[in-house]
Amino acid sequence: MKSNYLTPLAIAFMTLLCACSTDQWSERLTGSVSEPVVQGQPVNLDTHRYAKLVILVRNASTNAYDQNRQAGILSSIDSAATEVLLSKGYAIAERTDLDKVVKEMKFQQGSGLTDSDAVSAGKMLNAQALMVITLNRLSSTSNTSGGQTTIDIAAKLVDIETASTVWQASYSDSHVGTIDDCLKPVAHGIVRSFPPATPK
Numbered sequence: 681m682k683s684n685y686l687t688p689l690a691i692a693f694m695t696l697l698c699a700c701s702t703d704q705w706s707e708r709l710t711g712s713v714s715e716p717v718v719q720g721q722p723v724n725l726d727t728h729r730y731a732k733l734v735i736l737v738r739n740a741s742t743n744a745y746d747q748n749r750q751a752g753i754l755s756s757i758d759s760a761a762t763e764v765l766l767s768k769g770y771a772i773a774e775r776t777d778l779d780k781v782v783k784e785m786k787f788q789q790g791s792g793l794t795d796s797d798a799v800s801a802g803k804m805l806n807a808q809a810l811m812v813i814t815l816n817r818l819s820s821t822s823n824t825s826g827g828q829t830t831i832d833i834a835a836k837l838v839d840i841e842t843a844s845t846v847w848q849a850s851y852s853d854s855h856v857g858t859i860d861d862c863l864k865p866v867a868h869g870i871v872r873s874f875p876p877a878t879p880k
Contacts, residue, residue, distance in 0.1 A: 725847055728878045730809040730837070732771040734778060734802040735761050737813045753863065757813055757833075760867035765811065769877030773805045781805060795838055802840045809846075810838040811874075813867070817852075820859045829862045830854045835870050849873050
């Protein structure tokens with residue numbers, strides 16, 4: 681009687697263990713382990729004022745990556761942020777338009793572009809707000825899926841009219857996986873904490 685009872689229990693336990701192992705990675709990336717820390721009062725944010733946004737991604741990490749690798753990292757964050765904000769009902773200024781304006785203003789895109797510079801560029805693009813995403817730290821112990829990647833990233837929304845910060849969020853955690861595995865889901869997570877657009 682005892683062995684007949686333990687056998688299905690053991691099977692159920694092994695099934696649960698396998699399921700947890702399979703889902704562990706996706707759970708970590710959806711934020712069940714560490715949610716972004718949101719500062720301010722996003723619930724009360726008057727989002728209908730911000731119909732069009734400019735996204736600026738900056739690298740403040742001290743890790744040395746070659747120019748192409750750094751461009752790919754920033755582009756991945758930019759794409760993830762754009763995808764989420766579009767799904768929330770915001771219009772996003774075209775990246776090519778931003779690059780063109782920045783070039784015309786003789787500014788250097790990237791970490792050398794200040795918030796003030798970007799606000800000026802946003803005005804030229806008829807945007808109402810600037811979403812600044814700063815990569816503060818990015819490191820990985822390995823290029824294989826078994827390595828551990830540490831990401832520290834912050835985001836803030838700057839009102840272009842007043843040049844004031846009206847929303848902020850930050851995220852810092854380590855995940856099992858490569859930089860490419862972790863970067864986009866983490867960028868998704870931090871921008872997902874921003875409230876959806878509201879109609880005028």
